[in-house]
Amino acid sequence: MIMRAIDFGKKVVLIEKDKIGGAGLYNGALTSKTMWELSQKVRTVNSSIVSSGRSKFDLSWEQVKTTMQEAVFDRKFQYSCHIKLLQSEELNQSFKYERGFASFAINKNRQI
DSSP: OHHHHHHTTOOEEEEESSSTTHHHHHSSHHHHHHHHHHHHHHHHHHHHHHHTTOOOOOOOHHHHHHHHHHHHHHHHHHHHHHHHHHTSTTTTTTEEEEESOOOOOOOTTOOO
């Protein structure tokens, strides 16, 4: 969404209270989504190989944990690359990153 706003010439400030990526990355949303996607892939593959007469395969918990750790690492890396790109001199006038808290204030007298 940040990049889209910049595409339209808008100034953007990203405010995170803690780590970039927020709760989705650090408090389980990414890992639960990764587990769901992995389970869907295993189900699809097993359905295919069982229908061809072969026995299905299972993943160990270690393999599942490794997959989740890789997904989290990849996402953290993507975020850090995006932030570095956004903080480049070229985009410095359009984007700012701050750590802290924020809220929206509505000014009813101002037309947008």
